[in-house]
Amino acid sequence: LSVQIVMMNSSRIPNTFHLIGLSGLENIYGWISIPFCFIFFSSIVGNGLILHQICRDYKLHQPMFLFLSTLAITDILFSLSTSPSVLSIFLFHHYSIQSQLCLLQMFFIHSLSITESSLLVAMAYDRYVAICHPLRYTTILTNPVVAKIILVSVFRGTLIHIPPVSSLQFLPYCKGNVLSHSYCLHQDMMKLACDGTNTFNIMYGLAVIICTVTVDMILIVLSYILIIRAVLDVTSRLDQYKLFNTCVSHLCAVGMFYIPMVALSVVHRFHMQVSPVFVNFMANMYLFVPPMLNPIIYSIKSRQIRVSFCETFHLKKIPW
Template sequence: MASSNVTSFSHSTFVLIGIPGLEAAHVWIAFPLCSIYIITLLGNATILFIIKTEPSLHAPMYIFLSILAVIDLLLSTSTMPKMLTLLWFDSTVISFNACLVQMFLIHSLSAIESTILLAMAFDRFVAICHPLRHASILTNPLTAKITLMAVIRGALFFVPLPLLIKRLPFCRKNILTHSYCVHQDVMKLACGDTTPNIVYGLMAILMVMGVDSLLIFLSYVLILRAVLKLASRERLKAFNTCVSHLCAVLIFYIPLIGLSVIHRFGNRLAPTAHIIMGNVYLFVPPVLNPIVYGAKTKQIRRRIVRIRTEQKGKITGIYKNKQMIKW
């Protein structure tokens, strides 16, 4: 597909790949991926619309959920369109600077999402362990400050990655092993000393995702301890408020851990395994998060049902008016 670029390298471009061995089926593979992208856009846009228009959802947990939806939209939009043009039109070339921008967006948005998931865990901890103080602790100004801190933290920790890549000399082939640019993938093509990249990349992951996952785990240990002290009826009700968030945490961290393990210890695995795991990490959480929250959150589910009922009523009214005009 890009054999002409194997021996020659241009410092201004990289070559992305689809799925090795399935080049003939790329056009057909793009259709389910396009469907996933459309569902991602519609699902997250619906969550944002419902939270904005429903006054009862103007609470910290749902504000964090709306930020999570924005992150998922940005993450999908920064990667999926280029991947679809690759699969449909064989547009494999990406410029060096565009690759660095995409790399920064993927890593920084993932870091911001991790911090928002931690903030949502803190919200659940306060709501269950200190319910009477929840409104006074998690105020709107504090929610705004946490969101700003998440954005700054994600940007500061991962803006050095493209800068570390930019300092490296490249003298090998310019074909990446994914359909998008990530630090580990681009770094492997360099012929200079990549020790600073390896050390800083691992440190950034541990300081952000590692610390966040540990604090989320501790939050749920404390939540579980508090829930077990409640009566059996109240116990189930309290824990049900955490189910959506717990699913979102697992949806985010399981592919992340799997991708990290494959990148570091999966050298003997087929390239297809790396590509599939990378695509799962990028594209599955954004499409599943709105589905999970829509199915598990009573207020959102009721609002969706109400919107559908109103739309059916309007359609029925239009149809009746047309029938009356005919008569």
């Protein structure tokens, strides 16, 4: 595959950017596209079903499930905004993307990522209140409070990424137009700008990571330290198991979301020498796996959702 690199000395952004798939595996892209299409379809259907159940079943109109419904919407938008460029590579060997579409996709990826991070913090807080202050749960997490938390999460993710994404179209690009992944990332495009011209984006991007993802992870860790202390104070082993079991699905969602994100950020920020195939594989895992697995995990681990599905589809209730 020949790649034409556009070398530019002007301040004009390239008309198109060149995306990269899994280098060296071009001959089997047709086979690779099958699991990717399945994962994408599963993500849309799974999150759609979760959203449908929560909307129609008034018994699920509780803070935890309202946060989960917003998480499902975020995952659907995440899949819809990023999968077209990935699937076009594996299905049609189409690697080019218009610069404006690239910036728009980048904005959705980063804003939805911060929104999802905020929602995971909100869900950790929900678990903390439910376990540590069960008698005050309904008075602390009222519907207006939940609505405000969701709105703050959305606006936080949206507004914080307008300046850096907008500024990228005014940078001079001297290092070509070839990106490192099958979708557009802010830190990936920054590397193509001329040296010394993207100081604002570097500093702003670092500040965003510290003030959002880093703070969110610290808050989640603190929440679970308090939760573990409260669980250990319970004398019954069975009660301890039941209490902590309510957190398993959230912990799985946290791990699937943060581990690939942090790993990719470290690779890009510190220019680590890692196999491009491994980096692209990790990037696609970050893109596709959490939206697919989140509804599966919550459907398995949440008894209320299982019961709601059974009632809707007239299935025999699962005792566990």
